[in-house]
Amino acid sequence: MMDRQAIAEGLRKIISEDLDVAVPDRLEQELRLYEDLNLDSIMVLQLAVYIEEVFEVSIPEEEVDPAVFETVGSLTGFILRLQGVGAGER
Template identity: 70%
Template sequence: MERQEMAERIRRIIADNLDVAVPDVLKEEDRLSEDLNLDSIMVLQLAVYLEESFGVSIPEEEVDPSVFSTVSSLIDFIGTLQEVGAVNG
């Protein structure tokens, strides 16, 4: 899946499931907390929605601020999980 497609899927997840306004197009440099106004609870909710949408399993110990800092870091993290086969079974 292309990075742009992943960013669009993340945008839809945030727009459809979290009570925040998101731009029509997410840029990879967009910061989840500062630019998109996601708080810590929303980040945990987002992790659950990402697991469902991308078919991956996010280990609890992997949920740290660096992974959820920007759209780009989130795309990289999801890509890594998909590569290593951390899929939901």
Template identity: 55%
Template structure:
């Protein structure tokens, strides 16, 4: 899955699973809290959906606020988790 596909999957998860409205166009540079209006409870829910959708396990100690800074940083985190699990 490339970065654009991961971005679209995240968008779908946020809109459908979290029932949160997003702009029609989202970008990797969009800040999760400030630009998209996602709060900390929604982020925790998103982690659960990410684990299911991307078949990764998110260790509690890796849930760093910097990971959830932008959609791009979140995509990079997902890619790192996937790479670590296939290694």
């Protein structure tokens, strides 16, 4: 399982390369996706798709709470939970 730092680095790479958004070299956990990183709702939907591919998780639609996509930290925690759930099913 990945740690928070590895996930944050993966998110930084997705946001900067796949979504083509300028981001700091290191994504701090408290950075807000909308306000600080200037993502919009379409980008967040794209981000969800990339997260499923890159982190090999499945995001259940009923679990997608807007709060999950509030900050880097909330999103990182969500990915960690998804990886923990998925690990027992393999």
